[in-house]
Amino acid sequence: MIKSGKLYVVGIGPGSYEDMTVRAAKALEESEIIIGYTVYVDLIREHFPHKEMLSTPMRREQERCRLAIDQAKKGKIAAMVCSGDSGVYGMSGLILEMARSEEGVEIEIIPGVTAALSGGAMLGAPLGHDFAVISLSDLLTPMELIEERLRASAQADMVICLYNPSSKKRAGYLKRACEILMEYKRQETVCGLVKNIGRKEEEMAVMTLEQLRDAQADMFSTVFIGNSMTKLLNGRMVTPRGYKNV
Amino acid sequence: MIKSGKLYVVGIGPGSYEDMTVRAAKALEESEIIIGYTVYVDLIREHFPHKEMLSTPMRREQERCRLAIDQAKKGKIAAMVCSGDSGVYGMSGLILEMARSEEGVEIEIIPGVTAALSGGAMLGAPLGHDFAVISLSDLLTPMELIEERLRASAQADMVICLYNPSSKKRAGYLKRACEILMEYKRQETVCGLVKNIGRKEEEMAVMTLEQLRDAQADMFSTVFIGNSMTKLLNGRMVTPRGYKNV
Known part of the structure; x- marks a missing residue:
């Protein structure tokens, strides 16, 4: 046996x-x-x-x-x-x-x-409503499809969480993604960036979509882009649970 | 003090x-x-x-x-x-x-x-690639927006995880969602349904999108709809990590 x-x-x-x-x-x-x-x-x-x-x-x-x-x-x-x-x-x-x-x-x-949840908790409550998780790595996925997903999610006003927003080989990918998202979302949209979650070098920042476009991300970063209702409350990024009575 | x-x-x-x-x-x-x-x-x-x-x-x-x-x-x-x-x-x-x-x-x-992860682990690996998490509850969100999100996510070939797929007051919502998704996804798309995750009454099933349309869900259910690459492997629902060399 x-x-x-x-x-x-x-x-x-x-x-x-x-x-x-x-x-x-x-x-x-x-x-x-x-x-x-x-x-x-x-x-x-x-x-x-x-x-x-x-x-x-x-x-x-x-x-x-x-x-x-x-x-x-x-x-x-x-x-x-x-x-x-x-x-x-x-x-x-x-x-x-x-x-x-x-x-x-x-x-x-x-x-x-996963980083969407641990990073979300650091930032506040960015994922309180419907969201999309999209990787910007085009190693195994055509860039056209990644861009289509960014557009689709932004157009439907979903919160977006980006994995693998940048790497040495993929510098400029986050900037490009933000430019696409700004075609659909306001440049003041509340965004968040977390790095090295759960480690000694852990850091986080909240900013506008316009600021995110020029932010530095790396392969240990996770990025959050709010929906139209997402707000900043005492420095934390909060997406309400809905669109009615909130 | x-x-x-x-x-x-x-x-x-x-x-x-x-x-x-x-x-x-x-x-x-x-x-x-x-x-x-x-x-x-x-x-x-x-x-x-x-x-x-x-x-x-x-x-x-x-x-x-x-x-x-x-x-x-x-x-x-x-x-x-x-x-x-x-x-x-x-x-x-x-x-x-x-x-x-x-x-x-x-x-x-x-x-x-969250249920997307715990339910995903029960089913296999449905969330191996980009996905959207969408609640079918229209208590605080207009139904038109929920439907727009279903369409956008399906059109961009994202895996979709549905929360609150049904309740007594919202019978028929899952059926309606599947009908919308079938406008964009094949009726053979691999889907999964989990109930009562982590509890004694825990159950799971894999099925096609067409079968999901007529499945019974409740407020303790979580639903997974695959992308075009999602497959059934020894009874488990698996979404590959990409579209190239897989």
Whole structure:
């Protein structure tokens, strides 16, 4: 009889131990080996000091998933860690796809607090009403489709949360996105920018859409663009729950 | 000198203790009094058996927030609990709005795993790419705007997650939403429906958009409609991370 392994795909939240769910912490505790992108593995290492850990650099997602699946195939209890949620731009889809023909590997997906939620809480309550989450990374998605999504969401007055707003290779993407959004939204629209959520260097700022156009974002930033009702209350970004009686 | 109080606005996740973040559990432990909608207060009562708890019925949101703010004004450490996240259709915006002129009340917002994430993990990985979160409740939002958002998100091929898909007063809303979405999305589009996430009665189903049109949802349901790339893999709903090389 083959000993069957288990693979947890764990959303660890923004990075600190406290922002993990109890379920996520238990799964990591139970795991014999933890696999992930170098930065995230380093974030959790101090809380699970005696665990075996494997990490791969950025963009080596398939290799990382293969490592994790192979550990479970050997009969181990393994955990693949993802920052934020395991599903939102996370590894759970790739794991399910790559493991679809593997027998005897049980996969359990554990959700986590994604940057839209953790960044939102830092800023106030930007996601109090309907919203769209859009990544500005055009690595796997045509830029025309990203722009179409920006236009569609802005036209329907949705709050917009941008992931991957910028990187060295993609300088100017946030500026371009803001220019598109300003065709539909007022330039005074309340916006927010958070960086390094849950880490020592954590910072946040609220600003107008016009100011956001010229703001500096990086790959550890998350951006929020309000709807027409979003307001600034004592320095916090708040989107009311509706359009009537508010 | 006035003793200043503190008010935590806590997203408790889908309902079980394990799905709370460590930070949320600590805040509730630290609080002298916990306030919330009856159903959510009952969900956490067993884990915090010695806490004073106050609850108000559905739709009494303003009254509930007033209760919570008043406790903090008295100098207490209070916690307002929200299911899922504290911000996504949660109470944090209303709390910030109602407390904007209160001196000496510190407000800390603690995010939690919203139904889009917890339901997504149950179904597989439906939110692996850009998505929109839309509530079908027209209590505070004109139906025309809700329909516009459905059309915009579908036209731009975004995954759509529907909150409040149905209630006794709003029977037929999910059917109507699916009919609108079918103008833009194939009737074979992979969809998912989850009910009572994180509770004993938890259930989930994957189906086509055409089947979803005639499915039964209630106020404890969350609905997922895939994009054009979303597929069914061993019974799980998976949206790939992009459109290229997948």
